[in-house]
Amino acid sequence: MSNIAESTAKKLDRVFNPRSVAVVGDKQAIGYMWLRSLSHFKGKVYSVQIDPNELPGIAELGVENYPNLMDIPGPVDYVIASVPRAVSPKIVEDCIQKKVGGACFFTSGFAETGTEEGIRLQQVITDLASKAGLNLIGPNCVGLYNPEIGLRHTEAQAYGEAGSVGFIAQSGTQATLFSLMGQHHGIKVSKSVSYGNAVVLDSTDFLEYLGADDKTRIIGMYIEGVKDGRRFLNCLREVASRKPVLIWKGGETEAGARATASHTGSLAESGVVWQAAIKQCGAIRVETLDEMIDAIKTLLYVKTGIGTRLGLIAMSGGQSVAVTDTFAKAGLEIPLLTNASYQRLASFFDIIGGSYRNPLDISSTFFMAANGVSNLVSMLDVLDQDPNIDCIALELFPAARPLSHDPEAKDPVLGAVSDFTEKTGKPFVVIVPEVYSEALASEARERLMERGIASFSSFARAAKTLKKLADYYQFRKEQSQGKGDG
Amino acid sequence: MSNIAESTAKKLDRVFNPRSVAVVGDKQAIGYMWLRSLSHFKGKVYSVQIDPNELPGIAELGVENYPNLMDIPGPVDYVIASVPRAVSPKIVEDCIQKKVGGACFFTSGFAETGTEEGIRLQQVITDLASKAGLNLIGPNCVGLYNPEIGLRHTEAQAYGEAGSVGFIAQSGTQATLFSLMGQHHGIKVSKSVSYGNAVVLDSTDFLEYLGADDKTRIIGMYIEGVKDGRRFLNCLREVASRKPVLIWKGGETEAGARATASHTGSLAESGVVWQAAIKQCGAIRVETLDEMIDAIKTLLYVKTGIGTRLGLIAMSGGQSVAVTDTFAKAGLEIPLLTNASYQRLASFFDIIGGSYRNPLDISSTFFMAANGVSNLVSMLDVLDQDPNIDCIALELFPAARPLSHDPEAKDPVLGAVSDFTEKTGKPFVVIVPEVYSEALASEARERLMERGIASFSSFARAAKTLKKLADYYQFRKEQSQGKGDG
Numbered sequence: 027m028s029n030i031a032e033s034t035a036k037k038l039d040r041v042f043n044p045r046s047v048a049v050v051g052d053k054q055a056i057g058y059m060w061l062r063s064l065s066h067f068k069g070k071v072y073s074v075q076i077d078p079n080e081l082p083g084i085a086e087l088g089v090e091n092y093p094n095l096m097d098i099p100g101p102v103d104y105v106i107a108s109v110p111r112a113v114s115p116k117i118v119e120d121c122i123q124k125k126v127g128g129a130c131f132f133t134s135g136f137a138e139t140g141t142e143e144g145i146r147l148q149q150v151i152t153d154l155a156s157k158a159g160l161n162l163i164g165p166n167c168v169g170l171y172n173p174e175i176g177l178r179h180t181e182a183q184a185y186g187e188a189g190s191v192g193f194i195a196q197s198g199t200q201a202t203l204f205s206l207m208g209q210h211h212g213i214k215v216s217k218s219v220s221y222g223n224a225v226v227l228d229s230t231d232f233l234e235y236l237g238a239d240d241k242t243r244i245i246g247m248y249i250e251g252v253k254d255g256r257r258f259l260n261c262l263r264e265v266a267s268r269k270p271v272l273i274w275k276g277g278e279t280e281a282g283a284r285a286t287a288s289h290t291g292s293l294a295e296s297g298v299v300w301q302a303a304i305k306q307c308g309a310i311r312v313e314t315l316d317e318m319i320d321a322i323k324t325l326l327y328v329k330t331g332i333g334t335r336l337g338l339i340a341m342s343g344g345q346s347v348a349v350t351d352t353f354a355k356a357g358l359e360i361p362l363l364t365n366a367s368y369q370r371l372a373s374f375f376d377i378i379g380g381s382y383r384n385p386l387d388i389s390s391t392f393f394m395a396a397n398g399v400s401n402l403v404s405m406l407d408v409l410d411q412d413p414n415i416d417c418i419a420l421e422l423f424p425a426a427r428p429l430s431h432d433p434e435a436k437d438p439v440l441g442a443v444s445d446f447t448e449k450t451g452k453p454f455v456v457i458v459p460e461v462y463s464e465a466l467a468s469e470a471r472e473r474l475m476e477r478g479i480a481s482f483s484s485f486a487r488a489a490k491t492l493k494k495l496a497d498y499y500q501f502r503k504e505q506s507q508g509k510g511d512g
Numbered sequence: 513m514s515n516i517a518e519s520t521a522k523k524l525d526r527v528f529n530p531r532s533v534a535v536v537g538d539k540q541a542i543g544y545m546w547l548r549s550l551s552h553f554k555g556k557v558y559s560v561q562i563d564p565n566e567l568p569g570i571a572e573l574g575v576e577n578y579p580n581l582m583d584i585p586g587p588v589d590y591v592i593a594s595v596p597r598a599v600s601p602k603i604v605e606d607c608i609q610k611k612v613g614g615a616c617f618f619t620s621g622f623a624e625t626g627t628e629e630g631i632r633l634q635q636v637i638t639d640l641a642s643k644a645g646l647n648l649i650g651p652n653c654v655g656l657y658n659p660e661i662g663l664r665h666t667e668a669q670a671y672g673e674a675g676s677v678g679f680i681a682q683s684g685t686q687a688t689l690f691s692l693m694g695q696h697h698g699i700k701v702s703k704s705v706s707y708g709n710a711v712v713l714d715s716t717d718f719l720e721y722l723g724a725d726d727k728t729r730i731i732g733m734y735i736e737g738v739k740d741g742r743r744f745l746n747c748l749r750e751v752a753s754r755k756p757v758l759i760w761k762g763g764e765t766e767a768g769a770r771a772t773a774s775h776t777g778s779l780a781e782s783g784v785v786w787q788a789a790i791k792q793c794g795a796i797r798v799e800t801l802d803e804m805i806d807a808i809k810t811l812l813y814v815k816t817g818i819g820t821r822l823g824l825i826a827m828s829g830g831q832s833v834a835v836t837d838t839f840a841k842a843g844l845e846i847p848l849l850t851n852a853s854y855q856r857l858a859s860f861f862d863i864i865g866g867s868y869r870n871p872l873d874i875s876s877t878f879f880m881a882a883n884g885v886s887n888l889v890s891m892l893d894v895l896d897q898d899p900n901i902d903c904i905a906l907e908l909f910p911a912a913r914p915l916s917h918d919p920e921a922k923d924p925v926l927g928a929v930s931d932f933t934e935k936t937g938k939p940f941v942v943i944v945p946e947v948y949s950e951a952l953a954s955e956a957r958e959r960l961m962e963r964g965i966a967s968f969s970s971f972a973r974a975a976k977t978l979k980k981l982a983d984y985y986q987f988r989k990e991q992s993q994g995k996g997d998g
Contacts, residue, residue: 199831203945210950250833276833279840285833288869313841314834314972345685347736347775348800351768355799360767383774460693464954486800 034231035238041128041161042172042217042235044103046070048095048126050117051109053080059180060106060132061087066176066185072098095120104177105129106169111136111147114165118154121162128161130169136223138166138290152225160226166290167222168198171205173215182206189214191322192236194229195248196221196276196290203315204246210468211323212475216242223290230258237265244269244325246318250276250286255303263307267505270325270498271309274318275300308505310498320482320491324455327480332453332495333416335359337409338385339402340421346385349421349485356489358496360384367412374404399438406446417453417496419488422470437473444477456481457488520717521724527614527647528658528703528721530589532556534581534612536603537595539566545666546592546618547573552662552671558584581606590663591615592655597622597633600651604640607648614647614713616655622709624652624776638711646712652776653708654684657691659701668692675700677808678722680715681734682707682776683762689801690732696954697809698961702728709776716744723751730755730811732804736762736772741789749793753991756811756984757795760804761786794991796984806968806977810941813966818939818981819902821845823895824871825888826907832871835907835971842975844982846870853898860890885924892932903939903982905974908956923959930963942967943974 046069049060053075061084064071073084073091084091092098095105095117105126107117111133121129135141136148148165155162163169168179174188179198183205191213195201201220208215216239219232229252236242245265252258265271277286278297304311312318324332336358340346350360363371363384371386374397386405409418422439447454456474458481460467467483474481482488532555535546539561547570550557559570559577570577578584581591581603591612593603597619607615621627622634634651641648649655654665660674665684669691677699681687687706694701702725705718715738722728731751738744751757763772764783790797798804810818822844826832836846849857849870857872860883872891895904908925933940942960944967946953953969960967968974 197831197833199827200834203831207946210946274834276837279837281840281846282833282837284869285836285846285871289833289873314838314970316970316972341685345683345689347683347762347768347771348686350771351762351765352800354765354767360771383770385771387775459689460696464696465951468950468954484800484802486802 035235037161038128038227038231038235041104041163042170042219043175044069044127044177046072046098046100046102047104047106047177048072048074048098048102049089050074050095050105050107051113052084053077053108054083056108058083058087060108061089062181063178063183064176065181066178068175069103070100072102074098095124095126098124101125103127104170106132108132111144111165114147115150115154118151118160118162122154122158122160126160128163130163130167131165131222132168133164134166134222136165136225138223138288140288148223148225155226162226163219164222165225167196167220168201169220171201171215171218179220180206184209184214187214188241189216190241190243190326192216192239192242192245193218193247194221194232194236194245195219196224196229196250197248198222200248200274200276200315204248204318207315207319208322210472210475211319212327212478212480213319213322224253228253228258230254230261233258233261233265233271237261237268242269244272244322246272246274246322248274248276248315248318250290259303259307262304262309266308271307272312272318272321273300273304273309274312274314275304278313305501308498308501310494312494316487317490317494320487321494323480324491324495327475327478328455328495329451329453331416331499332492333499334493334496335361335414335416336492337363337412337415337418338421339388339405339409339419340385341388341423345421346387349385352485353489356486356493358489358493361414363408363412363414367408367414370408371405374401399442402439403442403446406442406450410446410450410452415452417455417492418450419455419457419485419492421457421459421485423459440473440477443474443479447477447479453492454479455488455492457485458482459484521721523647524614524713524717524721527590527649528656528705529661530555530613530663532558532584532586532588533590533592533663534558534560534584534588535575536560536581536591536593537599538570539563539594540569542594544569544573546594547575548667549664549669550662551667552664554661555589556586558588560584581610581612584610587611589613590656592618594618597630597651600633601636601640604637604646604648608640608644608646612646614649616649616653617651617708618654619650620652620708622651622711624709624774626774634709634711641712648712649705650708651711653682653706654687655706657687657701657704665706666692670695670700673700674727675702676727676729676812678702678725678728678731679704679733680707680718680722680731681705682710682715682736683734684708686734686760686762686801690734690804693801693805694808696958696961697805698813698964698966699805699808710739714739714744716740716747719744719747719751719757723747723754728755730758730808732758732760732808734760734762734801734804736776745789745793748790748795752794757793758798758804758807759786759790759795760798760800761790764799791987794984794987796980798980802973803976803980806973807980809966810977810981813961813964814941814981815937815939817902817985818978819985820979820982821847821900821902822978823849823898823901823904824907825874825891825895825905826871827874827909831907832873835871838971839975842972842979844975844979847900849894849898849900853894853900856894857891860887885928888925889928889932892928892936896932896936896938901938903941903978904936905941905943905971905978907943907945907971909945926959926963929960929965933963933965939978940965941974941978943971944968945970 052058052060073089076093136144173185176185193204198220277283340349458467458470471481538544538546559575562579622630659671662671679690684706763769826835944953944956957967
């Protein structure tokens with residue numbers, strides 16, 4: 027990495043790992059959301075507030091209040107400013123004078139509003155911070171999340187444990203949603219940042235930082251626009267060669283681009299340019315938060331080297347036609363198995379009432395038979411051994427009774443699926459559609475997740491994700507083979 | 513309708529509304545699923561079984577057993593046959609002799625297996641039934657569902673109430689899934705049928721029947737192939753001119769077509785031919801069961817005349833960029849509002865911290881303010897009055913506390929949304945994404961559904977559905993305007 031990148035990373039280390047945080051301007055009207063979000067912060071929390079009406083509420087939370095940032099006795103590593111926009115320049119000046127590690131401005135109403143006053147104020151704080159080298163995050167953002175030390179931006183976020191996934195989001199909503207939804211999909215955040223209008227620190231700075239962060243194995247990004255396209259792409263190429271980087275570009279459409287202007291004031295490049303650049307840099311393009319979560323879950327829990335030739339086991343034939351269509355539309359193959367595989371299947375699998383080309387059909391009464399589970403194990407093994415198959419997907423309907431919550435409990439189907447996941451050398455996923463109830467299906471997916479098994483709520487989501495990652499692994503393979511040529 | 517159609521409808525009336533049902537060959541190995549499924553049937557249920565080992569289990573269910581169909585004292589309107597395939601010809605002969613209203617063969621192992629014996633047996637039962645005019649449904653299917661009289665094919669299906677949606681599925685799995693998943697989306701079945709290999713009665717017969725059925729306002733179909741394409745398309749065009757018909761074609765891809773051959777033995781036409789035919793007939797094409805359910809839910813609960821110009825209210829700006837992209841990618845417009853609308857918005861809506869082009873952003877703290885709900889009401893009213901807007905979508909995050917289960921309870925947001933749904937002249941949908949938990953979101957969607965408000969779990973699903981129905985209403989409008997020309 028370049029010296030500049032190293033120094034950026036060093037500069038940001040203090041603010042991503044603060045030992046003291048000051049919240050400026052938290053108030054009753056927003057439920058003291060900032061001070062509350064820090065209720066489990068492993069360090070000092072200070073409040074800065076001059077409105078006498080707010081002081082009792084702050085005292086009730088047990089937080090020391092000071093009328094001014096300057097008055098805080100010790101050093102302040104991270105400032106969260108939630109103040110009227112007109113006050114922002116004064117707070118930036120205080121941050122500079124106090125030599126804080128960095129400051130996030132939740133305050134909005136700047137260039138994104140398109141108003142003269144908003145644009146002017148944004149310029150003032152940009153100039154002040156740039157000149158002084160202040161690590162300004164935002165404005166118009168929710169800033170940092172570091173679960174290990176309890177630095178959060180909403181009380182609903184998990185804390186206490188360091189995950190392995192970094193997230194960089196221009197939008198605070200997307201940063202929040204990713205951390206909350208990710209919890210249900212086995213995705214734990216290492217560090218994340220929402221950076222709004224990006225007047226000083228931009229996506230590239232954060233990508234450099236998380237690229238160099240050993241705890242961060244995978245990086246997801248939600249971007250509306252970047253300031254220095256060339257610098258961003260160089261950084262992306264370098265980081266993506268070492269760890270998976272997933273990019274969701276907000277404002278890909280013309281209408282979406284108009285919305286970004288009023289959201290973070292970003293000038294959006296065209297979707298096509300972005301798509302080509304993401305691909306050339308070896309990053310993974312996603313188009314929604316669901317796709318982001320599905321792809322990261324698969325990177326975390328499914329064996330690498332996903333290929334395009336799927337072996338499928340589906341519940342009942344009608345479903346298996348639909349499944350085949352879905353995978354084929356996504357650009358995957360569902361090839362015939364070898365003759366040896368069909369011979370093995372014929373030795374135990376009753377052709378009447380099911381079919382076993384590919385997908386292999388299992389009827390809804392499959393598990394009622396005494397040898398249902400052992401037949402499933404054999405079928406999985408056939409796919410595992412078959413050289414025509416790269417990757418295995420199994421559909422399970424959640425049984426009328428929920429799968430057991432106790433990981434030790436001996437649910438025979440769950441046990442068989444768990445054992446297979448351990449044993450197989452091939453990428454393997456489970457699909458649990460919402461059949462009898464959403465609640466049952468989502469519970470079943472959580473039980474699978476507890477055992478480290480990636481599952482999806484629909485074939486369409488599984489197919490799209492597997493294709494995306496097959497392309498990614500193919501690209502990486504070509505890159506590593508072609509390394510000598512470059 | 514033609515005389516033939518009328519006579520088909522008359523012929524099928526008895527079997528769709530049986531007063532007596534006989535199950536032939538139900539057994540312990542499949543948990544007596546057929547007799548159990550009839551536990552709430554409003555009529556006589558008989559069993560036909562000769563295996564002495566099965567008789568105690570049948571007696572335990574309180575069902576009269578006879579060794580032969582002929583021995584049943586009264587008339588039998590509907591037979592469900594779950595027998596070894598080799599016995600099928602004998603049972604078909606018995607049905608003919610007993611003059612039953614119709615018979616569904618759950619038995620599989622016929623032409624769909626590609627085996628010589630399977631093909632031969634299928635020909636035998638086809639010839640027998642055709643010659644005698646027996647209403648044979650299947651084989652390789654689960655047959656009829658008529659909730660009003662408790663005629664079901666699985667115990668999990670609802671009973672006691674007649675819905676308004678008919679469903680015709682070549683696959684038993686899809687018929688079952690539709691009825692079960694539909695329950696969570698406010699979709700109640702009038703009558704449904706799964707018809708498998710379609711050797712005697714085919715999709716067209718059922719389409720004619722449900723087309724003429726007054727209780728059936730909307731018809732969904734899952735088709736793998738049809739025997740007489742011309743007859744099918746003529747019938748489809750006629751029925752679709754009177755009520756919405758949605759078609760999901762299984763086996764659209766080459767791989768999927770291969771799977772249909774081994775599922776119901778259907779010869780699949782190419783996807784492109786189907787797509788064109790569905791469109792020309794004025795039916796609605798869907799590609800998955802989720803799309804089927806979303807579109808039917810919208811037909812049931814959203815005002816007709818959906819147009820392409822959307823007015824959106826989204827929670828927070830980052831989301832609103834993503835939302836705009838999603839709707840634009842689906843082919844919908846998110847136009848600017850009129851100046852009059854922006855003036856009205858400016859009178860109560862704080863531009864700082866939100867934006868109000870389109871989408872209108874409401875932040876996550878929006879409802880914390882005392883006037884949050886009344887501002888939402890005003891915003892909805894602005895969109896309702898704006899001539900640039902055809903159709904309104906509102907994003908709601910489920911609150912940390914669940915929405916109230918009691919429809920009378922005064923949840924202010926839910927109340928405002930309910931009132932608006934009543935009042936507005938424009939199509940209106942709600943999006944409730946899975947943020948804090950799947951359980952909370954699905955509960956919120958159920959609360960909305962109880963009040964007759966259509967909601968979706970993602971913007972992508974809402975956008976795809978609205979575009980599909982906008983196209984449909986546009987087609988119907990053009991058809992009715994052009995009627996005089998034809």
